[in-house]
Amino acid sequence: MGPLDAYLPYLLNRAGARIAAAFGDEVRPLGATLQMWRVLAALGERDGRRMGDLSETTSIEVSTLTRLVxxxxxxxxxxxxxxxxxxxxxxxxVTPAGRRLTQRLIPIAERYETVALQGFDAREAEMLKVFLQRLFTNMDALKSPHRRRG
Amino acid sequence: MGPLDAYLPYLLNRAGARIAAAFGDEVRPLGATLQMWRVLAALGERDGRRMGDLSETTSIEVSTLTRLVxxxxxxxxxxxxxxxxxxxxxxxxVTPAGRRLTQRLIPIAERYETVALQGFDAREAEMLKVFLQRLFTNMDALKSPHRRRG
DNA sequence: CTCAATTATTTGTAAATGCAAATAACTGAC
DNA sequence: GTCAGTTATTTGCATTTACAAATAATTGAG
Structure with missing residues (x-):
């Protein structure tokens, strides 16, 4: 337990980075990355999205998204x-190949969910998700540099 | 609410990225970055740490840390x-200048904690932190590529 | 003491990222 | 219809990052 363990941004980043890295390692053999999975998942939900929309839903910056795409x-x-x-x-x-890849990624994503939440009961898992949603919303309110007019 | 909202790694990454970005914007005028804050916080706790130790406690990869330092x-x-x-x-x-900067960063970090956790009561905030710790530990167990022997 | 194996850090290099500028297309005022 | 202002995407460029190779120093076996 370090001193940083008390700080939420650190805990968040650390946990997120670990899961991301592990997931990435897992899907690399399929020629995929975590970011690709995000795009495919978003398109799986609704195909034909625009870049801006996709950027919004995946939280991938548009210029990064351009190159990813x-x-x-x-x-x-x-x-x-x-x-x-x-x-x-x-x-x-999405192309047929993209759809096939998506189908292979879904179970992996679900398995990761399970692994990450080992030892959590259903109620706790749900709470964690709700907390993270709330946290995101809180930060969204002050999305700093390009402040809402005022 | 997008389709990705059900996936924990996404929720985690998204919330983490937001806080990190906001915190970064806030400390940039002081000539600091989030990563610098992590290093300073770790050294504030115990000075004279080694690179490897710092890498471990801050979750910053050693080669990245070298250049950051x-x-x-x-x-x-x-x-x-x-x-x-x-x-x-x-x-x-840490040098005296580093210590002065650390002193200025601490209240910012604490304020961010407050903002991020707006609407959380003390019990919920504590729960979230514990959850994130557990989650990290779960993932740590399978830190993939360089598997523990076996 | 010497050498091979191990450990700590740095450097090489390629990929990912994000901001700002450039490009392309739409909209509404006239 | 034309033009100024706005919106969607891409490109330029500098920074960050991570893996692997290189460097530097220690340790233990003999």
Whole structure:
């Protein structure tokens, strides 16, 4: 137990980094990364999302997302199409290969959930998730540099 | 509420990234970063730690830490000294300037704690921390690539 | 004492990241 | 219809990061 253990951001970051690293190691043999999984999961829920939408839901910065999607496109997992309604926007679509990969990733993600939450009962697991949601919302309120006008 | 909201690693990463970004924005004017704060906090607890020790307690990869410490040394916040007992190792010491900066960072870190935990009562806050500790421990058990022998 | 094996740190290098500038397309005022 | 202002995405670039190789020093076997 170090001194940092008292600080929430540290605890959060540390736990998050560990899970992310472990998950990443696990999916690398499939040619996937954690970030790819996020994109695929978001598109699995609703296909044809725009980059901005995807950036929002995955919490991946747009410029990072652009390059991530470049790679996924090269791998044939997704395809960019111009949005019909608004030609500024790009709609991202999963390909059959992307769908197959998604299907293989889902059980891995679920298994990780189990491993991470070992020793938690259902009520505790749910509480943790709710706490994290709340925490995110709290921080969202002051998303610093580009403050809401005022 | 997106589809990813059900997945713990995502919730964790998202909340962690938000706090980290906000904290980073806040301390940038002081010439500090989140990672520097971690190092200073660890050294504040016990000065003269070795790089490896620091890497362990801050969860910053050693090679990353080396370069981070390079920068902190240039800024005059810390000083490397050869460890007396073992000349392979480097002992890091905080300078007076580093101590002054630490003193200014502590209240910021505490304020962030408060902001992040707005709406949490003391019991909930404590629970969250314990959960995050447990989660980290769970993942630690399988720290994948360099598996424990067996 | 000497050498091989181990341990602590740093450096090389490639990939990921994020901000800001550039590009492309839409919108509304006129 | 044209143009200024806005919005969506990409690109440029500098920073951060991590893995692996290189360096430096210790330890124990002989």
């Amino acid at each position: 470049d790679g996924m496109e090269r791998k044939g997992l997704v395809a960019r199409r111009r949005d019909e309604a608004d030609a500024r926007a790009v709609a991202l679509h | 390079d920068g902190m040394e240039r800024k005059g916040l810390v000083a490397r000294r050869r460890d007396e007992a073992d000349a392979r190792a480097v002992a890091l010491h």
